Amino acid sequence: MISGSLVIRNGTVVRSTGIEAADVFIDGERISSVEPPGSETDFRGEVVDASGKLVIPGAVDVHTHLDMEVGATRSADDFASGTRAAACGGTTTVLDFATAYRGESVAQGLVTWHAKAEGRAAIDYGFHMSLTELTAPAEDVVDEMSEAGVTSFKLYMTYPERLMVSDDVIASVLKAAGDRGCLVCLHCEDDATVARLRREALSSDRTEPRWHAWSRPPRAEADAVARAARMAAEAQSACYVVHLSSADALAEVRNVQEAGQPFFAETCPQYLYLSAERYEGLASEAARFVCAPPLRDPQHSEELWEGLARGHLQVVATDHCPFTQTDKDRGLSGEGWADFTGIPGGLPGIETRLALIYQQVVEGRLSPEAWVDRCCTAPAKLFGLYPRKGELAVGSDADVVVFDPAQERPLLAERLHMNVDYSPYEDVVVRGWPELVLCRGRIVARAGEPVGEPGWGRFLSRGPSGNL
Numbered sequence: 035m036i037s038g039s040l041v042i043r044n045g046t047v048v049r050s051t052g053i054e055a056a057d058v059f060i061d062g063e064r065i066s067s068v069e070p071p072g073s074e075t076d077f078r079g080e081v082v083d084a085s086g087k088l089v090i091p092g093a094v095d096v097h098t099h100l101d102m103e104v105g106a107t108r109s110a111d112d113f114a115s116g117t118r119a120a121a122c123g124g125t126t127t128v129l130d131f132a133t134a135y136r137g138e139s140v141a142q143g144l145v146t147w148h149a150k151a152e153g154r155a156a157i158d159y160g161f162h163m164s165l166t167e168l169t170a171p172a173e174d175v176v177d178e179m180s181e182a183g184v185t186s187f188k189l190y191m192t193y194p195e196r197l198m199v200s201d202d203v204i205a206s207v208l209k210a211a212g213d214r215g216c217l218v219c220l221h222c223e224d225d226a227t228v229a230r231l232r233r234e235a236l237s238s239d240r241t242e243p244r245w246h247a248w249s250r251p252p253r254a255e256a257d258a259v260a261r262a263a264r265m266a267a268e269a270q271s272a273c274y275v276v277h278l279s280s281a282d283a284l285a286e287v288r289n290v291q292e293a294g295q296p297f298f299a300e301t302c303p304q305y306l307y308l309s310a311e312r313y314e315g316l317a318s319e320a321a322r323f324v325c326a327p328p329l330r331d332p333q334h335s336e337e338l339w340e341g342l343a344r345g346h347l348q349v350v351a352t353d354h355c356p357f358t359q360t361d362k363d364r365g366l367s368g369e370g371w372a373d374f375t376g377i378p379g380g381l382p383g384i385e386t387r388l389a390l391i392y393q394q395v396v397e398g399r400l401s402p403e404a405w406v407d408r409c410c411t412a413p414a415k416l417f418g419l420y421p422r423k424g425e426l427a428v429g430s431d432a433d434v435v436v437f438d439p440a441q442e443r444p445l446l447a448e449r450l451h452m453n454v455d456y457s458p459y460e461d462v463v464v465r466g467w468p469e470l471v472l473c474r475g476r477i478v479a480r481a482g483e484p485v486g487e488p489g490w491g492r493f494l495s496r497g498p499s500g501n502l
């Protein structure tokens with residue numbers, strides 16, 4: 035007889051490696067057994083019937099910006115509202131970008147982010163550390179953070195005012211991280227190109243959001259990716275490109291991967307679903323879609339979907355960095371924006387990723403296994419959480435989503451739980467939505483609504499980056 039607290043019966047279990055009909059048994063916070071359907075009749079715990087449903091690992095979102103200061107404003111979701119929304123959409127783990135700003139130690143940066151999250155998160159969370167300068171040897175920084183359970187680092191190749199680091203810093207962090215099994219995440223946009231085009235646009239009074247996109251062209255992203263790949267090769271380290279947005283950059287990634295280098299890339303739903311046409315309307319509406327890299331022309335999305343299906347893009351994350359319409363209007367100064375450089379950049383998405391990517395499964399262009407892999411398993415592996423997260427196996431955390439493939443849901447702001455007053459996908463009706471979401475054995479969302487009090491989520495001390 036299997037002891038335990040809950041069983042999910044009669045579902046179709048989808049893992050990155052295959053599909054099977056199975057019953058998933060949970061004992062406390064862990065998965066205790068996975069059995070052929072109906073094989074255990076004496077179970078005395080709670081029973082969830084998942085007939086006609088998919089049973090998948092809780093999704094892992096490795097790119098969020100919760101409660102982050104941006105100029106005079108801050109991202110609209112904190113760890114309470116953001117993780118509650120994530121849970122409603124089937125995400126049970128987030129990795130947020132803690133940041134050590136210039137003049138601050140990495141330890142201070144980490145303390146600040148722990149204070150933001152502690153006791154507030156509805157689901158489990160971990161941190162990357164964004165470095166904006168190096169005031170100590172890279173080896174020491176990497177060692178210190180690894181001991182604190184932070185085994186990945188983010189470096190920016192743009193945003194010179196606050197975030198960008200030199201290629202020297204990138205090279206030394208790549209080397210130190212690689213030697214210690216840690217992963218470096220890079221924001222790839224060539225800042226020299228961006229700075230030049232920005233100046234050119236502003237000097238001829240081209241101030242509207244469309245010029246934001248014009249000043250950050252696909253070529254600037256592709257050039258930066260190529261530079262990152264060269265530095266990673268020299269350091270003999272793996273490297274992970276965040277929010278890849280263009281066909282040009284994807285082509286670079288593909289070349290590097292085909293040459294045998296351990297080089298990974300994520301994309302985000304906004305680059306798969308939305309295009310630069312969003313910058314053409316009223317300036318205040320276009321501002322909602324300002325993010326960096328910017329939205330591209332539609333042909334880029336097609337290539338990205340293809341890259342996702344073929345596995346050149348390993349991960350879909352969200353880059354969830356929401357602002358309300360009012361905050362977008364108020365701009366970075368808090369007093370309204372005069373040109374595109376004053377618009378806070380970022381889109382909401384922490385709640386909608388799993389269902390949006392599932393639409394390609396509905397259309398037969400992505401296998402169910404690849405959907406689970408890109409949204410759940412591969413991110414857990416790359417960021418040192420596997421097999422605790424991202425897998426349905428005995429001993430894994432009982433992070434489980436019962437996904438109803440028949441449910442239809444319009445992605446309207448009023449149906450979602452992110453702390454924003456617009457939805458980038460308000461014209462989209464998805465087919466398929468999480469019916470039940472468990473994080474470490476506890477129900478955190480049911481029928482797309484949050485369940486339970488915030489504070490269930492725990493900090494995840496992560497191990498070394500794993501292989502795919």
Ligand SMILES: [Zn+2]
Nearest residue numbers: 097099353355
């Ligand atoms: Zn980001």
